[in-house]
Every structure is written in structure tokens, then in C-alpha cells.
Amino acid sequence: NAGVMQNPRHLVRRRGQEARLRCSPMKGHSHVYWYRQLPEEGLKFMVYLQKENIIDESGMPKERFSAEFPKEGPSILRIQQVVRGDSAAYFCASSGTGNTEAFFGQGTRLTVV
Amino acid sequence: GIQVEQSPPDLILQEGANSTLRCNFSDSVNNLQWFHQNPWGQLINLFYIPSGTKQNGRLSATTVATERYSLLYISSSQTTDSGVYFCAVDSGGSNYKLTFGKGTLLTVNP
Numbered sequence: 401n402a403g404v405m406q407n408p409r410h411l412v413r414r415r416g417q418e419a420r421l422r423c424s425p426m427k428g429h430s431h432v433y434w435y436r437q438l439p440e441e442g443l444k445f446m447v448y449l450q451k452e453n454i455i456d457e458s459g460m461p462k463e464r465f466s467a468e469f470p471k472e473g474p475s476i477l478r479i480q481q482v483v484r485g486d487s488a489a490y491f492c493a494s495s496g497t498g499n500t501e502a503f504f505g506q507g508t509r510l511t512v513v
Numbered sequence: 514g515i516q517v518e519q520s521p522p523d524l525i526l527q528e529g530a531n532s533t534l535r536c537n538f539s540d541s542v543n544n545l546q547w548f549h550q551n552p553w554g555q556l557i558n559l560f561y562i563p564s565g566t567k568q569n570g571r572l573s574a575t576t577v578a579t580e581r582y583s584l585l586y587i588s589s590s591q592t593t594d595s596g597v598y599f600c601a602v603d604s605g606g607s608n609y610k611l612t613f614g615k616g617t618l619l620t621v622n623p
Contacts, residue, residue, distance in 0.1 A: 431609065443599065443613040456610065489554060500544045500609055504556040 402427065404505035406492050412511045419479040419486070421508045425494030432475045433502060434467060437489040449475060482512045515540045519600055519614035526590050526621050534585040534617045536600030544603040545576055546611070547585050551596045559585070590621045
């Protein structure tokens with residue numbers, strides 16, 4: 401079984417550009433979560449999605465950040481007009497229905513220059 | 514929200530030594546997981562252990578839910594065990610939103 405797949409592994413964006421991070425959950429998993437790891441803050445929950453639904457976005461910054469998990473295709477975390485403070489590792493995790501164990505992808509390391 | 518404290522923050526071992534990492538949490542949990550973040554940044558699942566004891570090779574874990582702590586044991590450590598070990602628990606009322614501790618940075622020297 402393939403694990404949680406994230407791409408790209410590394411992403412460099414200039415200030416003001418858009419960043420799109422992709423996540424394909426493990427086969428059979430319908431729950432997707434995004435976490436951010438900032439150097440001084442550790443790993444923090446951002447958003448929880450199921451197919452076509454945002455269940456909990458309490459950890460998402462109010463502006464510039466959005467997430468989706470369409471009926472077909474991967475989950476996307478979108479960051480508009482990136483700033484230097486968005487530089488971080490972004491991890492996607494997935495879990496199956498009825499099982500709360502979360503499995504993490506390899507992460508996308510975003511660098512804003 | 515729930516608090517997660519891990520100790521020690523840093524640990525340096527010689528290859529072959531044993532170690533115990535601790536995770537204390539401030540409220541009852543439905544989900545507790547241990548992860549290893551290797552030097553390349555990848556988060557690897559070690560254990561899903563909201564209660565009880567599990568073993569996987571040289572690693573084992575015990576969670577005493579009633580006393581709100583979990584222990585991760587590493588025996589006969591190897592250099593490849595180096596990295597950061599995280600404990601994560603669900604935040605009260607939500608069994609999916611994980612709150613992570615700050616981690617234990619383990620360095621195993623040859």
C-alpha cells in the first residue's frame with residue numbers, strides 16, 4: 401500500500417506568489433488533515449477535511465490560506481500571496497473511517513524568498 | 514486546550530544504550546501516537562497507543578491513561594534512531610485533532 405503522498409517535496413516561492421501543496425491520502429482513507437511545522441512552534445493542526453467538505457478549519461490562518469478535498473483528485477492546500485513567515489514544513493495526514501490513527505506524508509518544505 | 518509535555522528535551526546516547534522517553538498530558542485522551550521525525554524531516558508512525566503496552570522490535574511503548582502519561586522505550590539504540598521523537602494526543606472533545614509535544618531530540622553516537 402502506498403502511504404500518504406505529498407508533492408512537491410520542496411517548493412520555493414517569491415513573496416507575493418501562490419503556493420499549492422498536494423496530498424493524496426492512503427488508499428481507503430477518506431479523512432485528510434493538514435499540519436504546519438514552524439521552527440519555533442512545533443507541529444500545529446490546520447484543517448480537517450473529508451471529501452468535498454471542510455470539517456474543522458480552526459487552525460487555519462484567517463487570510464490567504466484555503467484547503468479543499470474534491471470528489472476526485474488530491475487534497476490541495478493553497479497559500480495566496482506568500483510571505484516569508486509562511487516558510488515552514490507542511491504535513492498532510494490521513495485516517496480511515498472509524499479509526500483515528502493518523503498517518504503522515506513526507507511533508508512539503510516551503511521556502512519563501 | 515490539552516497540554517503535552519515531553520522529557521527529556523535532549524538526549525545523547527552511545528550506540529547500544531537503552532533509553533526511556535516520557536510524555537505527560539493534561540487531560541483524558543482517546544488517541545495517543547508516537548512519531549519519529551528522522552533527520553530528513555519525515556514523520557514516521559511508531560505507535561498508536563491510547564492505553565496499554567505495545568512492542569515493535571527494539572521499541573516498545575506503554576500508556577497509563579489513568580495517570581496521563583506514556584513512555585517510549587528504545588533498546589540497543591542505533592545511529593539510525595537519531596532524530597526527534599514526538600508524542601501527540603487528541604485535543605479534548607475532538608478525537609482527530611492532534612496536539613503535539615515539543616519532542617525529544619535523540620542523538621545516538623557510534
